[in-house]
Amino acid sequence: MSLAQAPTPPNAWRLAPRNAHIDPFYVMEVGKAADQLANQLAVQPGAHHRRVVRLNIGEPDHGAAPAVRQAAAQALQDGALPYTAALGLPELRQRIAQWYTQHHGVTVSPSRVVVTAGASAALQLACLALVGQDDEVLIPDPSYPCNRNFVHAVGGQAVALDCPPEQRYQPTAEQVAQAWGARTRALLLASPSNPTGTSLNWDELERLAQVVRQRHGLLLADEIYTGLSFDPAYGRTALALAPELAEHVISVNSFSKYFGMTGWRLGWLVLPERLVPAVEKLAQNLYICPSTLSQRAALACFEPSSLAWYEQRRLDLQHRRDAVLPRLQAVGLDVPVAPDGAFYIWANCRGLCQRLGIAQTAEAGSWALAFALLERAQVALAPGRDFGQRHTHHFVRLSLASSMDDWQEALLRLESLA
Ligand SMILES: Cc1ncc(COP(=O)(O)O)c(C=O)c1O
Structure with missing residues (x-):
């Protein structure tokens, strides 16, 4: 009998049962696809002007104070x-x-x-x-x-x-x-x-x-x-x-x-x-x-200099929110409740899915939209799937932590999508 056919002894190693209760972090999949696309664009002749714009990342672009x-x-x-x-x-x-x-x-x-x-x-x-x-x-x-x-x-x-x-x-x-x-x-x-x-x-x-x-x-x-x-x-x-x-x-x-x-x-x-x-x-x-x-x-x-610096970064995020929010509705991203803090916008994407002909099912919805946007506009955002069960396939998370330049570019691309 080959080793492959030998019966598994009852005390053989196995994954502990708790693993079955840990969900994958799906947002990471979009991040990986965005990285792959960025690598492809980097080596494509003439494509250097087209970069991946990332609105999926939950970390501030400013980093630590000097x-x-x-x-x-x-x-x-x-x-x-x-x-x-x-x-x-x-x-x-x-x-x-x-x-x-x-x-x-x-x-x-x-x-x-x-x-x-x-x-x-x-x-x-x-x-x-x-x-x-x-x-x-x-x-x-x-x-x-x-x-x-x-x-x-x-x-x-x-x-x-x-x-x-x-x-x-x-x-x-x-x-x-x-x-x-x-x-x-x-x-x-x-x-x-x-x-x-x-x-x-x-x-x-x-x-x-x-x-x-x-x-x-x-x-x-x-x-x-x-x-x-x-x-x-x-x-x-x-x-x-x-x-x-x-x-x-x-x-x-x-x-x-x-x-x-x-x-x-x-x-x-x-x-x-x-x-x-x-x-x-x-x-x-x-x-x-x-x-x-x-x-x-x-x-x-x-230190006072750091606290002043961080305070300025907070105000920058607030200005970014104020600049970006009014333009989202027009591209088909409806924000039912404006964020009062952090750096996320939770947007209903039904309108944008409809514009792009993407089905609104639990399996498709915002998940399919995230990949379609990567392909068609080279814009990465976080689909709602990870964040819960309640209508999350109709929602995407956009990050204000991305720079204003990135936001300007992303909005232009979303506005010009057919
Ligand atoms: C609500 C919330 N809690 C906790 C964490 C984990 O943060 P940390 O980087 O401090 O581990 C995050 C990270 O995004 C978060 O959004």
């Missing part, structure tokens, strides 16, 4: 970069805590701040610490796809809350109260949200926190875009809720977006004090500490 780059260079010059404490450099935890006082008027003890390898690691630590097998976490639909996969990866169940445009794509207290079951442990939301760029207003956030508190649960507030708020009605951290509510809040944050440090992999958590030891133990074991180089550089994020 002082942060200088601090990184200096840290390298200084020599060895040893491990730091698992919870992060004490000076950085202190600086982050001070930022809450300066920026949000909230007192946060540095002992509650845990520096992590991006918000991604922060969310993983929180899920590992708090979500048990078959525990449920309520998550809005649409929302950032990795969040539900963090829950699934630890054996939990992400329960989708249908959040239509009338709710600014955010959950309501009534909805959460109704969906909260015996196994529910937490509500996980992002404000402003990816992919919609829309936020919860303060009263609704308070009501949500009350529902969570009454049920002895936790509010996992993904606040990585809170610094990028365009409207004074929003942009407040859930840590500023009344103390009896804030006790139930875990705030997730990041140096990736507002501070333009995506590839540096640095973020943080603000935890209720009693949860810090459990998360510290996990961090020590899972990755020892976040990058020392990135932490040393990130200290410079809070």
